[in-house]
Amino acid sequence: MTEIPDGIVLKRDRDLEGRQYDVWIRRGLMSLVAAVPVIALFNVFGQRPETHMLVGPAASLKIYAPDRLRGGLLFEGRFHITARQDIKDAYLVLGPGWAEGMSINTIEPSPVSEASNSGRLSLELGHIGAGKSFILFMQFQVNPTNIALGRKQTVWLNDGSDRLLTFSRDITIFP
């Protein structure tokens, strides 16, 4: 019988007694690790834009923006307004959830004016004739420390002080 190296316990290290499940634990944990990118493919962790369509008697509004985001992500919010009637002075009003912890890199085309409307971001778009479209592109970046679960993002489309459409959604920002 040859000498067993120091620190080696044959039952444990050769016969693997009490270690028969280790490999299954390892496989299980590895499956969990591998599951993360698979889940990500299904947009669970976001970035893929969602389209929301609202139709009212005076206008329709199509919003194209992701509702699941991650810290540091650059993304676009596209607001497509189609006037069914003449809108004399269109205002797109964004709730604070759109700006909270976000960098707004650019708004194209630039609004006629920007103002605060009871804490909301009010963007004056001007006149949109009946049957005409107006597409507002906003480029955002999520601040790296911004984390959110079910934060409200509300959009109002107004003609002057008259409310034409209201839309609200919840966003999730993963760390």
Next chain:
Amino acid sequence: MDIALRGIVLFLFVYLLTRVIGRRELSSLQPFDLILLIVLGDSIQQGLTQDDYSITGAVSAVGTIASLRVLASWSAFRFPWLRRALDGHPVVLVEDGKVIEKNLRRERLTIDDLAEQARTNELASIADVQWAIFEPSGTISFIPKQ
């Protein structure tokens, strides 16, 4: 504060990864593994410090990871029952020139891998090996027959 929390989460994730990926993959540094390590480091760095270019941020991140590493090794030293989970135990692959195939399969090693490692240890044949032990570090120790 945020960096410390990120550091803790990423440390735990990387620790888990090193335990579940398998010793073989960790110990071998083939060209692809080297590239993988660089990509891994780069991806982790972005999640860790993001746009923080400050010295304070770097010190917080490195300090968190270094402290957790020391804590993990101290825990493994202080509590033997934790050692199995944190570091793992060795696995005997060869005893008295005979390959223990069950153990070899468990570690996803082939006879060729073993023979290659034996050759790098100046052992021409596995039959000349008294003990071959797959260490928790991922290296294979060979003790030749007398």
